[in-house]
Amino acid sequence: MPHLLRSSLWLGFFGLILVSWWMMITMSTSMGLDVLGRPDAMGEAMRRMDPRMDMKMPMAEFWPLAWMWAAMMAAMMLPTLVPTLRAYEDLIASANGTRAGFIGVILGYFAVWVGFALVLAGAQLALLFGGVIDMLGIAVSRWFAVALLLAAGLYQFTRAKEVCHGVCHSPSMYFLGHWKTGFGGGFRMGLGLGTFCVGCCWAFMALGFAGGVMNLAWMGLATFFMVLEKLPQIGHYLTKPMGALLIAGAAIVAAWPHLT
Template structure:
């Protein structure tokens, strides 16, 4: 039986909507940074410095000390950073629309399931930020208050790049077609189910780069951009397997520098 070719008009609409969602998420993050008086490196101006110094236990309304606003911020950040990394996966599924019984409803399901997993992760890391904030480990802007936390995070995430868990999760993210062929489900519900699985492996692969936000500030747009670029490269079939461990070595070296620099400078 002849399989139907993908509808080019529907394809255009869906892909444009997908990229518009990414651009909207980045715009919201930029607008939030400007409203908080932060530059692109997450460094506070006068108002931002006052915000960073606030005690979360003070009796005043501080959005960055409440779960709801923090969760919304992290959810938007997940969209801005992780949706670009999904492009190779969605392209792989699109190939199956023309060569198998994939559908655009299934394509949307994969996107939805993947997004649900990262929204769940956003809830977890927002809770972690609140715990760190009230414990004095990070300030109101999510910046580590001690070089031990910042350096330790860099070393831990760098070391994770060399682990078997990283290799397994990266293998799935690096070859989404293999995952689809081994876990194929049809229709929207099937797409959601596959998206949930892919999202879980993606969290296992990339959680560390989200946690690194505490090393330089969770509203550091420059870090967000560099982390997104690296995670996109890591998932490309041609170069993904080449960059993982060198990045781990760079992160470990950066952590060592962060831990030793205050001692060398007498800080």
């Protein structure tokens, strides 16, 4: 029975990730975008729409945007939680961790990212009505894209990134220092881990505004890197090289405007 419960929880966890990706693919297709975020004729028409028009558009309303960002958080950030959940599983065997606590960690972690999704939805509306991005969430000015790439690249070298990444990179140490039992304890630890994870990865989410928030290629690459960055064996070797790549990307976009 314990093995059946363990398998069911893991299957449910990965099923949620797959459903989230399916939702993102469906939303991207419905907006007339291909996997690289390039619009077809319908997408171009939507891109040129004025958000101040009387016609109601989901991409110009808070709650549809919040739902989209929450699904994106599930698709992109839940895969990065796998090393953390493995660390918690070790404590189920060696300490007094429970399956209820396992669920609590997931829900606490995701609750923080849903909160961040609300912030991003508000930011997208502000940028849209400010004329900085278009209806598809793509930067109108290449200089805004340059600023995002540069900010994300520089952040990789900061002390804040180092501290937050240290927690995400070594979740076992966090659990040992903040250990609480049961569902409530797992939920509180999930909240803490989620907060550090937002501190570690917020810049990669903001980069969506550079090439389009529904760009599935960007979502996939960002998810892949964030998973690698949290792996105990290699994660700490990747942070600063990625920062250098992002800064180089900012320089390239600044020099060749046709890339945006």
